[in-house]
Amino acid sequence: MNILFMGTPDYAVPSLRKLLDSGYRVVAVVTQPDRPKGRKRVLTPTPVKVEAEKHGIPVLQPERIRRPEAVAQIAELAPDLIVTAAYGQILPKAVLDLPKYGCINVHGSLLPKYRGGAPIQYAVINGESVTGVTIMYMAEGIDTGDMLAKVEVPITDGDTAGTLFDKLSLEGAELLGRILPDLLAGKLTAEPQQDAEATHAPTLKRADELIDWSKPSLEIFNRVRGLNPWPVAYSLWNGEVLKVWACAKPDSASADHADAVFNGKQPGTVLKAGTEGITVRTGDGSITLTEVQPAGKKAMSAAEFSRGKGMEPGTVLGV
Structure with a gap:
């Protein structure tokens, strides 16, 4: 046969x-x-x-x-x-x-x-x-x-x-x-x-890769996982592409105190950057980026990137 x-x-x-x-x-x-x-x-x-x-x-x-x-x-x-x-x-x-x-x-x-x-x-x-x-x-x-x-x-x-x-x-x-x-x-x-x-899974477009920080933390977490290793989710930082390869699973409790803890900061705002990664304000709380890739560079830990680039709290991603 x-x-x-x-x-x-x-x-x-x-x-x-x-x-x-x-x-x-x-x-x-x-x-x-x-x-x-x-x-x-x-x-x-x-x-x-x-x-x-x-x-x-x-x-x-x-x-x-x-x-x-x-x-x-x-x-x-x-x-x-x-x-x-x-x-x-x-x-x-x-x-x-x-x-x-x-x-x-x-x-x-x-x-x-x-x-x-x-x-x-x-x-x-x-x-x-x-x-x-x-x-x-x-x-x-x-x-x-x-x-x-x-x-x-x-x-x-x-x-x-x-x-x-x-x-x-x-x-x-x-x-x-x-x-x-x-x-x-x-x-x-x-x-x-x-x-x-039936549900549909059309071919991914460039617009599907862009992270919308106003979305819930868990939704962002899943999108980052779903686009790894290709085509990779991304945001903007200082007008350049910043690929996001991995995030820590968000703590569901963060949403309960979002307004109190984050004082009304807009989604995409960096809340802290340290050894655990870069924590970013989302639509319902926060999420911590653990692996990123700046334009023209290899993927690296978010902690390493924040040290080298001075990712200070208050920086806004997505612009």
């Missing part, structure tokens, strides 16, 4: 490995084109391409999967099953209709919640306590296909989008390995999604 695998980031690599370790024949891999990365803009292959080349698997990198020449290349491979995991492009009907066993996707959420390109980030940003992986048939809509299997994964206060990506990628690969024999034997019954219960 010919399996075509489609994926791009590190999240997809364990699923590709699971197929290979289980003895399936992966005839080719489709991934995004190489892109320039870093300050020197070095052309860099995707993690899935790197993994495929280790195993001598042919790699296709169409700029647009919908173009006729790309569809023709895939058709020539005569795939019996297409498996995708965070590929990054919507498959056209001409591709979806090719394989005998259909196209299945290893999606990083408990569908129908968080359909879209950033389900893992939004689960953290929205303060969810549990998420998971859904394997589903692909349809023409965005993550609207019938579901084949799910696995739940708890989200802890110590999780970031990065740690959750790692957990879900491994859980998704294990789930894929478990269900494939039954799928190919026709023993799985797909369950339609309830569209009325």
Whole structure:
């Protein structure tokens, strides 16, 4: 049987490995084109391409999967099953209709919640306590296909989008390995999604990264975690970008005495800076930044940054 695998980031690599370790024949891999990365803009292959080349698997990198020449290349491979995991492009009907066993996707959420390109980030940003992986048939809509299997994964206060990506990628690969024999034997019954219960996780925009200090402390804490390690939340300091990599979980008691303790200081005001980090006024109390990255520098502890830059109480972030 010919399996075509489609994926791009590190999240997809364990699923590709699971197929290979289980003895399936992966005839080719489709991934995004190489892109320039870093300050020197070095052309860099995707993690899935790197993994495929280790195993001598042919790699296709169409700029647009919908173009006729790309569809023709895939058709020539005569795939019996297409498996995708965070590929990054919507498959056209001409591709979806090719394989005998259909196209299945290893999606990083408990569908129908968080359909879209950033389900893992939004689960953290929205303060969810549990998420998971859904394997589903692909349809023409965005993550609207019938579901084949799910696995739940708890989200802890110590999780970031990065740690959750790692957990879900491994859980998704294990789930894929478990269900494939039954799928190919026709023993799985797909369950339609309830569209009325759907929520969406669209691709993150630059505006989503900017911290609004007037929001509640816990909401800021979750947004910082959900944007770590990419694209990273930020504020402004002296007109320059100050990335915020990590915060301490806010003390819920701080909100009870916000006005008394902070004397009406506006959100974004630095209340203190010391060995514990930089404490900033929020909409309902305060939050302590523990790791930041000033423009043109590497990430560092907030305590180190405040010593070197003289982050004095009364400084206002966001301007």
